[in-house]
Amino acid sequence: MTALIETIALSKTFTLHGRGGLQLPVFSGIDLSVYPGECLALTGHSGSGKSSLLRCLYGNYAPSSGAVRIRHAGDWLNLSDAAPREVVAVRRRTLGYVSQFLRVIPRVSTLDIVADPLRRLGVGVDEARKQAAQWLQRLNLHEHLWHLPPATFSGGEQQRVNIAHGMISAPQVLLLDEPTASLDGDNRQVVVELIQAARAQGSAIVGIFHDDEVRQAVASRCFDVEQYRGFSVGAAA
Template sequence: MTVLSIEGLSKTFDMHVLGDTEVVGLDDVSFDVHEGEFLAIVGESGSGKSSLLKCLYRTYDPTAGRVLYHDGTNEIDLASCDDRTVMALREDTVGYTSQFLDEIPRVPAVDVVARPLVEQGMATADAREQARELLDALHVPEELWEAYPATFSGGERQRVNLAQALAPKPDLLLLDEPTSALDPETRQAAIELLDSYLDDETTVIGVFHNTDVVETVADRVVALDNGQLQAVVPVAEYDGGVVS
């Protein structure tokens, strides 16, 4: 079943500081995403990977095109639906995490991770316990669970960010370089958690630079270059940025 149909998606930016120069972020990108698959987005820096995810999450308003989300009953165009619909989807259906944690001041890491579960109606004690399990799986030291993420290293913040995104098991999860600041051992723990924690009902679209991560977790690979779609291939045909 197709869960997301991306049709002619484009995004341009007006650079006022450069005399209103128009910069192309995405140029007529089209592909489908299947329910339950793990789709990796690859490409060089500036190829449009993060712009694509931000258009899907509606952090950016696309300049043109459609993003049709199919939930089995309804079809919603994420590119043009109203803000209220976008916010409702973010609360219940679509998750997103970047490589940077936007932490809430003076909130312990365990509560940062537990918050989306509590918002879904889970009892606070149960949500905190599940949060601890996720932090432990990502090798966040136990002495940091009750500490404030503002004091953490970049890699520790990234692990808290990933745990928070995974916790509610959204139907559609968008990951923007979630393992970029992790050392090899911790990156492997993150890969194993992605594989074990999420079930077949969660569809994942993730931006990754590490070839080993892509080859381990992805079902298919979307290759972008200069904002344009180069290929959509099974992961077996992907070789470190080159598709065969």
């Protein structure tokens, strides 16, 4: 079986240019591979680099060294040195990301926000909205909220919009950063079932789950980022 996303000797160090080039190593030498139907849970104490690793996998952070490779359109693409248009194409068709915070265009309705990933894939507006409505129903978001922008929603409501937006297009690779953090017990269980369904459909998932019960319910294995943490701090040469 071929992995869908992998890292090769991946390292990340932040350089604080406003502090005389102070260097803050985050992690070093990470090799991992995630296969279809797997959910890899990133573990480690707060500050160990879990979220930074997830952002490297999504291409938001450039690694200091090493590579992030993803299977896209039947071939390997190195996200670490991909052109911006290639990164956009990967995120549209292959790579999904559910962060802890909902970032959307103001004044766009919740229904259209959730439908947007399908529209970008060429799905017609009516069908995209129909599927978006099904996701919002599944996530127990009241119908009277669908035509409102989510900026004034509660944290839990915004997170459910975020999850629907990130998962509706069934991405081949899915990154999850605390997807259940703001949810009550009932909606947490719904998200667990959605993640399990994505695994069953063959998605490769990498996630951060601080809730032990959620992690045990969805993860096929764990990866301890703490073991790769860098500790030395010094000025850049």
